[in-house]
Amino acid sequence: xxxxxxxxxxxxxxxxxxxxxxxxxxxxxxxxxxxxxxxxxxxxxxxxxxxxxxxxxxxxxxxxxxxxxxxxxxxxxxxxxxxxxxxxxxxxxxxxxxxxxxxxxxxxxxxxxxxxxxxxxxxxxxxxxxxxxxxxxxxxxxxxxxxxxxxxxxxxxxxxxxxxxxxxxxxxxxxxxxxxxxxxxxxxxxxxxxxxxxxxxxxxxxxxxxxxxxxxxxxxxxxxxxxxxxxxxxxxxxxxxxxxxxxxxxxxxxxxxxxxxxxxxxxxxxxxxxxxxxxx
Amino acid sequence: xxxxxxxxxxxxxxxxxxxxxxxxxxxxxxxxxxxxxxxxxxxxxxxxxxxxxxxxxxxxxxxxxxxxxxxxxxxxxxxxxxxxxxxxxxxxxxxxxxxxxxxxxxxxxxxxxxxxxxxxxxxxxxxxxxxxxxxxxxxxxxxxxxxxxxxxxxxxxxxxxxxxxxxxxxxxxxxxxxxxxxxxxxxxxxxxxxxxxxxxxxxxxxxxxxxxxxxxxxxxxxxxxxxxxxxxxxxxxxxxxxxxxxxxxxxxxxxxxxxxxxxxxxxxxxxxxxxxxxxx
Numbered sequence: 001x002x003x004x005x006x007x008x009x010x011x012x013x014x015x016x017x018x019x020x021x022x023x024x025x026x027x028x029x030x031x032x033x034x035x036x037x038x039x040x041x042x043x044x045x046x047x048x049x050x051x052x053x054x055x056x057x058x059x060x061x062x063x064x065x066x067x068x069x070x071x072x073x074x075x076x077x078x079x080x081x082x083x084x085x086x087x088x089x090x091x092x093x094x095x096x097x098x099x100x101x102x103x104x105x106x107x108x109x110x111x112x113x114x115x116x117x118x119x120x121x122x123x124x125x126x127x128x129x130x131x132x133x134x135x136x137x138x139x140x141x142x143x144x145x146x147x148x149x150x151x152x153x154x155x156x157x158x159x160x161x162x163x164x165x166x167x168x169x170x171x172x173x174x175x176x177x178x179x180x181x182x183x184x185x186x187x188x189x190x191x192x193x194x195x196x197x198x199x200x201x202x203x204x205x206x207x208x209x210x211x212x213x214x215x216x217x218x219x220x221x222x223x224x225x226x227x228x229x230x231x232x233x234x235x236x237x238x239x240x241x242x243x244x245x246x247x248x249x250x251x252x253x254x255x256x257x258x259x260x261x262x263x264x265x266x267x268x269x270x271x272x273x274x275x276x277x278x279x280x
Numbered sequence: 281x282x283x284x285x286x287x288x289x290x291x292x293x294x295x296x297x298x299x300x301x302x303x304x305x306x307x308x309x310x311x312x313x314x315x316x317x318x319x320x321x322x323x324x325x326x327x328x329x330x331x332x333x334x335x336x337x338x339x340x341x342x343x344x345x346x347x348x349x350x351x352x353x354x355x356x357x358x359x360x361x362x363x364x365x366x367x368x369x370x371x372x373x374x375x376x377x378x379x380x381x382x383x384x385x386x387x388x389x390x391x392x393x394x395x396x397x398x399x400x401x402x403x404x405x406x407x408x409x410x411x412x413x414x415x416x417x418x419x420x421x422x423x424x425x426x427x428x429x430x431x432x433x434x435x436x437x438x439x440x441x442x443x444x445x446x447x448x449x450x451x452x453x454x455x456x457x458x459x460x461x462x463x464x465x466x467x468x469x470x471x472x473x474x475x476x477x478x479x480x481x482x483x484x485x486x487x488x489x490x491x492x493x494x495x496x497x498x499x500x501x502x503x504x505x506x507x508x509x510x511x512x513x514x515x516x517x518x519x520x521x522x523x524x525x526x527x528x529x530x531x532x533x534x535x536x537x538x539x540x541x542x543x544x545x546x547x548x549x550x551x552x553x554x555x556x557x558x559x560x
Contacts (some may be wrong), residue, residue, distance in 0.1 A: 164445075
C-alpha cells in the first residue's frame with residue numbers, strides 16, 4: 001500500500017475549514033475499490049490499521065533504542081471529535097514504555113499562576129519517546145479566544161510564543177505532528193445525542209458541551225486562524241476528516257507512520273568488541 | 281538614600297568585561313565619604329543592606345498579596361564569585377513563603393533527554409513570587425561553549441531560543457533581572473586558595489574548579505557574548521562588581537529593590553462590602 005497522508009491532509013496557509021469535507025474517505029478501501037460492500041470495506045480498513053500500527057511499533061522500537069529524537073503528536077478537535085478514541089487506537093499494540101499520553105483539562109490554580117506553556121513544556125517527550133497530547137497549548141488560543149478571555153492582540157502574541165516554543169522543540173530534536181480532527185456540525189449533533197440516549201455513555205455528557213456547540217462557527221474560525229498562524233514545515237498541521245472513526249484512525253496511523261519513516265531511525269551501532277564478549 | 285543601581289550597572293550592547301572594574305565600589309559609603317575608616321564604612325554598608333532588605337520585604341508582601349506579577353532574579357558568575365553568598369544575603373529577612381531559590385547543577389540523564397530549557401521552565405516563579413536562579417539556562421551557552429560541546433551555530437540558535445523564552449516569560453507577567461557577579465582573576469585565586477587552606481572550607485574545593493580556571497579568558501569571552509546577545513529591556517543584564525562581598529550585596533539588593541519599586545505593586549482592593557462583615 002502506498003500512502004502519502006502527509007501530502008493529502010496537510011494544512012495550507014489559506015485553509016478554509018468549511019471547504020474541507022469531514023466525510024472525505026480518500027484513504028479508505030472503498031475509495032480505492034467502490035464495489036466493496038460497506039462491511040467488507042470496514043473489515044479491510046481495520047486490517048490495514050492493524051498493519052500500519054505493526055509498522056509503527058517496529059519503528060518506535062528503533063526510536064527508543066536510538067534514544068536521540070522525540071515525537072510529539074498533538075490532537076485537537078471539537079467536543080466528540082474522537083481524540084480519546086484516536087489515542088486508544090494508536091496505543092493498541094504499541095509498548096507503553098515508549099509512548100505516553102498527556103491530557104490538558106481546564107487549568108488548575110497553580111497552572112494559571114504560571115505562563116500557559118509551563119504545564120505543556122513539562123510533558124514534552126524525552127529522547128526515544130512518542131508523546132500524544134490530548135488537547136494542548138492550542139486551547140489557550142481557542143477556548144480563551146472564543147470566550148473573550150483574551151483579545152486579538154494577546155492572541156497574536158500567543159501565536160508568536162507558540163511558534164517560538166515549537167521551533168525550539170524542533171531544533172532540540174522533537175518531530176512535531178499536529179492533527180485537527182475535523183467533524184461536521186451534524187456529526188457532533190448525532191454524537192452528543194448518542195451520549196444522551198445511551199445509558200453507558202451518559203457519563204460523558206456535559207451540559208457545557210451544548211453551550212460550546214452554540215459557538216460552533218466561532219470555534220471553527222478560531223481553529224482555522226490558529227492552524228494558519230502556526231503551520232510550519234517543522235510543526236505541520238493536518239486536517240483529518242473524522243466523521244468516520246475507521247477512516248480517521250487510518251489517516252492518523254498513516255500520518256504517524258510516514259513521520260517515523262521520515263526520521264532515519266536505526267538501532268544504534270553495537271559495541272565494537274561485541275565478538276569478544278561471551279555470556280557464561 | 282538615592283539609588284539608581286539599574287542605570288549604573290546595566291550592561292550595554294558593547295560590553296567589554298575586561299574594562300569593568302571588579303573592585304568598583306561606587307555604591308559604598310566610603311565612595312560617598314572617603315574619610316570614613318574601613319571598618320566604619322563596612323558597618324554603615326551592612327546597615328544600609330539591612331535597610332534595603334526591609335524595603336524589599338515590604339514590597340514582596342504586596343507582590344504576594346497582589347498575586348499578579350512574578351520576579352525572576354538570575355545569578356551567574358565564575359566559580360567563587362559569590363552566588364550562594366548573595367542568595368543568603370537576599371533571603372535574610374524575607375519570608376520564604378514568597379521567595380524561592382532553584383540551583384541548576386550538571387544536568388541529570390533525564391534532564392539531558394529533554395531540551396535544556398525544560399528543567400528551567402519548571403522552576404519559573406508563580407504569580408506573587410520572587411524566584412532566584414543559582415545558575416540557569418545560561419550554563420547551556422557558557423560551559424557547553426567553552427568545553428566545545430556546542431559549536432558557534434548551535435550557540436547562536438540557543439541565544440535566539442533564550443531570547444524567545446525570556447520574552448515569553450516577560451509577556452506573561454514575569455519581571456526578569458539578570459546579574460553577572462564580576463570578580464577578578466586574582467580575587468578568584470585568593471578565594472580558591474582560601475578553600476584549600478581553611479579546614480572548614482575544604483569541602484567546597486573541587487579540583488575541577490582549577491581546571492575551569494585555566495580557561496578564564498574563554499569564559500570571560502563566553503559571558504561577554506551571552507550578555508550582549510541576550511540583553512533586552514524586558515530582561516536586562518547587570519554586571520555587578522563582586523570582589524567585595526559587602527559591596528556586591530549592596531548592589532544586588534539595590535537592583536532588586538529598584539526593580540520592585542518599578543512594578544506598581546499595591547495591596548488588592550478589599551472586598552467592597554467589608555463594612556458589613558463582623559468577626560464574631
